[in-house]
Amino acid sequence: MGNRQDLNRLLEVANLELAYETVQVVWGVNLKVSRGQVVSIIGPNGAGKTTTLKALAGLIPVRKGRIIFDGQDVTSEPAHLRVRHHLCLVPEGRQLWARMTVEENLLMGAFSPPLRAKAHQNLNRIYELFPQLKERSKQACGTLSGGEQQMCAIGRGFMAEPLLLILDEPSLGLAPILVEQVFQMISRIAAEGVTILLAAQNANQALQVAQYGYVMEAGRVALEGVSDELRASDHVRRAYLGVSN
Numbered sequence: 001m002g003n004r005q006d007l008n009r010l011l012e013v014a015n016l017e018l019a020y021e022t023v024q025v026v027w028g029v030n031l032k033v034s035r036g037q038v039v040s041i042i043g044p045n046g047a048g049k050t051t052t053l054k055a056l057a058g059l060i061p062v063r064k065g066r067i068i069f070d071g072q073d074v075t076s077e078p079a080h081l082r083v084r085h086h087l088c089l090v091p092e093g094r095q096l097w098a099r100m101t102v103e104e105n106l107l108m109g110a111f112s113p114p115l116r117a118k119a120h121q122n123l124n125r126i127y128e129l130f131p132q133l134k135e136r137s138k139q140a141c142g143t144l145s146g147g148e149q150q151m152c153a154i155g156r157g158f159m160a161e162p163l164l165l166i167l168d169e170p171s172l173g174l175a176p177i178l179v180e181q182v183f184q185m186i187s188r189i190a191a192e193g194v195t196i197l198l199a200a201q202n203a204n205q206a207l208q209v210a211q212y213g214y215v216m217e218a219g220r221v222a223l224e225g226v227s228d229e230l231r232a233s234d235h236v237r238r239a240y241l242g243v244s245n
């Protein structure tokens with residue numbers, strides 16, 4: 001039984017401690033993500049969400065604790081090797097090449113040699129799934145709307161054939177209708193079988209799309225649970241869903 005559960009687990013983070021130089025900002029964080037799940041991390045500004053996600057991608061060294069991905073200890077593995085193991089981060093703020101077209105940006109997601117051979121096949125799959133990106137394929141990314149840019153950034157992550165797609169604030173700064181579109185895109189990618197871990201201040205959408213959620217506050221996991229239970233909890237309702245009674 002235990003074995004079966006282990007096989008099903010794609011990511012396990014145990015006792016993670018992270019710091020910027022001498023300032024520790026993440027304290028003893030534990031996270032688990034099973035294959036095929038969408039898991040959300042919610043929490044206020046400065047809670048440590050981005051820091052945690054960067055550490056998962058190998059962009060910040062781990063001070064203490066372990067990161068097990070797809071059965072392997074990747075705690076001190078460099079970022080480019082994690083990408084090769086199909087652990088992909090779509091960073092906060094999108095970070096697209098503004099002068100390059102949508103298609104060129106998408107193809108950059110399949111830059112590493114093992115992916116290049118399948119790049120055009122994956123590109124067509126993305127265009128099939130997200131016709132909006134196809135319509136804009138020849139347009140420079142710098143001229144896209146915020147929502148389209150976010151879709152392009154997520155699409156670029158998808159080009160790397162992720163086992164785990166990590167999304168940091170996918171709906172940041174977007175108007176409500178675009179937030180809706182971006183979360184629809186996330187659901188569609190999840191329906192393709194991609195496991196997703198996302199961080200968002202938009203607790204409502206983040207918990208709607210996810211099966212399981214973590215609430216991070218001041219560098220620690222303050223609360224975790226099945227999304228529906230979290231959404232029903234007084235703490236989440238008051239602090240994150242704007243319910244006053």
Ligand SMILES: Nc1ncnc2c1ncn2[C@@H]1O[C@H](COP(=O)(O)OP(=O)(O)OP(=O)(O)O)[C@@H](O)[C@H]1O
Pocket residue numbers: 020023025043044045046047048049050051052169201
């Ligand atoms: N490069 C850095 N150097 C020093 N401190 C940093 C750096 N980046 C973040 N921090 C600090 O680490 C803490 C956690 O920040 P982090 O960006 O992980 O929070 P967050 O939960 O992603 O917040 P937000 O919701 O605003 O994106 C904050 O106190 C922040 O000031």
Ligand SMILES: [Mg+2]
Pocket residue numbers: 049050051092168169
């Ligand atoms: Mg952040």
